[in-house]
Amino acid sequence: MAISKIWVVAEVVDGNVTTSSLELLTAARATGATVEAVVAGDGAAVAGELGSFGASKVYSTGDLGGSLLGVPVASAIAALVSGGNAPDAILLAQTYDGRDIAGRLSVKLDRTVLTNAIAVAVSGDTLVADHAVFGGSKIMKASFTGAGPFIVLVRPKSYAAEASGGAAAAVETIAVPDSGASGSATVTERHMEERTGPKLDEAAVVVSGGRGLGEAGKYSMVEDLAKALHGAPGASRAIVDAGWVPYSYQVGQTGKTVKPEVYIAAGISGATQHMVGMKGAKNIIAINKDKEAPIFGIADLGIVGDVHKVLPKLLEALKGRS
């Protein structure tokens, strides 16, 4: 029983399929299996986009109101599986909602989940997932031992999304069973932060700041540089934990993986957990006053210097350019 059918749980934000979901469709297609998508919300509205990335069918839950997605999506999928329509594998992006859905599904199907995968491949009747360990210096290959469906959470940015030019996916509306109290988590209001410029995980340039900035107020230098380069600002965990910037800015093992053309690390030491999230950048520039800082071990250009001296001059030099 090889891997012949894979479902991708596709997330939709502001009417568009997220890049990380398109990456998963690309990865699923590469296995040669039939690829189908599950969408929380109106699947018909994105059937064209999903089809052009290789999904032949989209299972659509329809409007879920303000429900957090974990419970309704997992129970809808579990109902399909127990009704006899079971895929061999289910891929989800390791995002806020992806984890919730995978955790719920794991219990409903009584199947384990492989998490934090950076690559997925078919090996005989099972799936093998790669995981970056020890700060990305080693790759651990893990596989499933029992029966499918195999559930895998894949880290965003592990694959490059590539369209296949397929026709629009056929849409099938699926039932969402009532889950009672366990499904009671509901969004009552959304608060959006004002943000301009590209998103952190999609920007061609990322400028991240760390503890070496000295104080929260100095983070504005990082934001200004990101803006001057049409990039996105990011951060090390040290300054997220210190409350200088929100968690969504964090780059690294417990934050985002970024793969920009240029990554600039200002006042960041280069802990393994940080580097695992940014060492896939094409070019890395580091500014750190300690010439022994590990970040210099992977930087294409390292400046041993004080961020408070280098950044203001750099900002001045970039004025009116780019």
Next chain:
Amino acid sequence: QFMNVAVCVKQIPDPALPGSLDPSTHALVREGKLILDDSDAYGVEMALRLVEAAGGGEVTLVSMAPNSEQSGLRTGLAMGAHKAILVSDPALKGSDSLGTAKVLAAAIKRANPDLVIAATESTDGYTGTTPVQIAELLGFPSVTFAKKVTVSGGTVVVERQTESGYDDVSASLPAMVTVTAGVVEVRYPSFKGIMAAKGKPLEELKIADLGIDASSVGWAGAGQKVDSVVDAEARQAGMVIEDDGEGYAKIVEFLEQLKVI
């Protein structure tokens, strides 16, 4: 109005020490002294504040760990938690997150909590799935990535972090909430707290006490195995120069070469 909160606390090898893998199973070696996972210290703090705000109740720590390890639990008790449940059993070695969740869910049930708090992800395993699996096993709603938690009546209201800000989310109690690092300032155990912790109740259980079958947990129950660990492609270091006041110009030059500017 009293509120009982259970907090999942994982006891882990000191992350500051270099980790190692068992050469045959490729699992993280968890021998020796374990400590309270820093990520869970935030959960303990959040629970203490919620119980204080409710005007009373109990915080129960729940942990699954090898070799009857207690030191992380003692840290949480010293912070002010009232009691602890520890599940330690040789049969649990090699458990995956689903196996771990089955054990923790059964232990949490004994505490009969209004609310369960866990970290969004652990420092050493970071699957980020265990708490939601626990919630599903218990039939509780779950709200992950909380930065602020309040309880009123039979409802928990959470500010849940999102990609673009945060959402207000409400769920009925009993519920599971996961918190991320840094959302509250964690208190240090006082000397008095450390002394008091020594006398606080710590119940130690085997899986048989929880009615769990050994075949559903540990290596026996895990649905996954590690096949191999290989070296990743290494990245080469480039040019490193001392800033003599003109370091910024090197960056400008490099950005020009890359046609970023």
